[in-house]
Amino acid sequence: MNLANPAEASNRIQEKPRGSGKAAKSILIGLGVAFILIMLVLPLITVCVYALKQGWEVFSGAITDPYAIKALQLTLLATVVAVVCNTIFGLFASWAISKFHFRGKQFLTTLIDIPFAISPIIAGLVFILVFGRIGWAYDFLQAYDLKVVFAVPGIILATIFVTFPFVARELIPLMQAQGNDEEEAAALMGANWWTIYRKVTLPHIKWGLLYGVILCTARALGEFGAVSVVSGHLRGKTNTLPLHIEILFNEFQLTAAFAVSSILVVTAIIILILRNIVEFKGRKEESEHVR
């Protein structure tokens, strides 16, 4: 096909779905929109509507409830620690995997993915088996008066476990695509690893890194399964926001449950917007520099 004239070429592509194709196109789009409306938009609207059903007083009462605030604080703490840990881990892991050759590299890459494959509830149970009363580390922890399970450290550990792969997964393909040439060139001129990392590697991966951090944050905020197992549901102590919502729901305080939910919904939407901005900027920059 002669693509000498790009305008002509794009016309040809657009001309294709005429007639019966046009109907198929509208049906497909209609189905897609309907699906998204029923599965995503409707529930989100319901949450917000339900949250405000009994008026602003009840809503603000539910979200300023001391237990709700405690739960929010714990959720934020777990999220921040998990994101920091996984970012540091992700940076090192992606560097090791993409820039060096070593035995067991494939195995390590697979290991990183385990949290994606394993149900969060199993992750929670694992921590109970290791650190709990029946766990093998229990005596040791007891000796130093450390509490992991049914306490804040357990919640943080579970959150870290569940959000473990996000940053590393985002960075590894990026860094592999970049190759080692630039690093090699910098090393040949006598730059040390820190200079190379800061000046050559990091500028390349910064948007990917940010993207990974955002995904990691979103997942950490909403984590329910693994945290539920290790938390013990102690109100004001080991309750995260999602767990708090569950408790409210089980107590038939539907409006309060939805009110607290709306906090998570709003953060989710903010994160989604941030994610899109980062993705857009990253793509734009990549299309500029990687040619």
Place this chain on the structure above:
Amino acid sequence: MYVELKDVNKEFKGFRALNDVSFSIEKGKLVGLLGPSGSGKTTILRTLAGLVHPDSGDIWIDGKRVNDVPASKRGIGFVFQNYALFRYMTVFDNVAFGLTVEKKDKKFIKQRVNELINLVGLEGLQDRYPHQLSGGQRQRVAFARALAPNPHLLLLDEPFAAIDAKIRKELRLWLRETINSLGITSIFVTHDQDEAVEVADEIVIVNGGRIEQKGNPADIYKSPATPFAARFIGESLVLDRHETLHGFETYSGYDQAVIRPELIQITKHGKQPILHASEDGIVEDVFFRGSLIEVHVNVKGMRLIGHRSPEEEPLLPGEKVSVLIYRLYLYNEDKVHLAENVRLKDENTVFI
């Protein structure tokens, strides 16, 4: 000798990349490592740079054995095949990188970088990013970046591979002139013999991890030392029944012969004065190549390729012609022999 490799060996997972490689280079020379892809030429370059560590053998640069000297301390400038410019740095920062790493004075860096940018003819482009430059401009930046820390040896890996054919010729000349004016010892890798012949003072032919021949381009062209060199250099054509050709009947004991277009003269039938030394042939194909015409002729079942000037009377496919072969390169497993057409010699004709 300024740069010297002695019996260097390197194996990659069972693949013998370098096989007893030994050669040496004089100070100030511009040397081309020429060979087909996978021949080990890039490995040689990377070994010199310290990016690859040889399994055995010695590398000497400027009278010092550098096997245990790390890459960054060897005083080498390296131009990568795809230039490996830092894509998130401007042209200025790219060129300045080596000096910044050495923690040189800011004023000095600025002066040196500007000097180099002028040298490579990129004035006014200091603030551009690599993606805003053309292929040729990128190569110049890579060149300037490699030169900035004042290396005493410059290594270039396929410096012209990523540039389109038209600018390539121009850049070759530019690179040769610039390197000669700087007087820096340089080694470049290429798979393109035209490039090697045109740019290099000296060519090292590499094949299968071995050095086949080293010499100046004219010598390598005229007297290839190994069968590989004979086949690889020039527009070579391999013949397997050379004893049947007039003038070469007495050369026996060789497996095959190599012939090049410049060793053949093709004339219209009946216009060849030295008939007894020439062969009859039938024109198979005629190709117009701009400055010359390439003629494929069938002689005794073998296809020979010769050149004719567009000024001469045109030949047509199927036409009967006379083919005079001046010389052949005969070889068996490891020997090459330059064979003259004996019938030409007998007559004592001053024809060539």
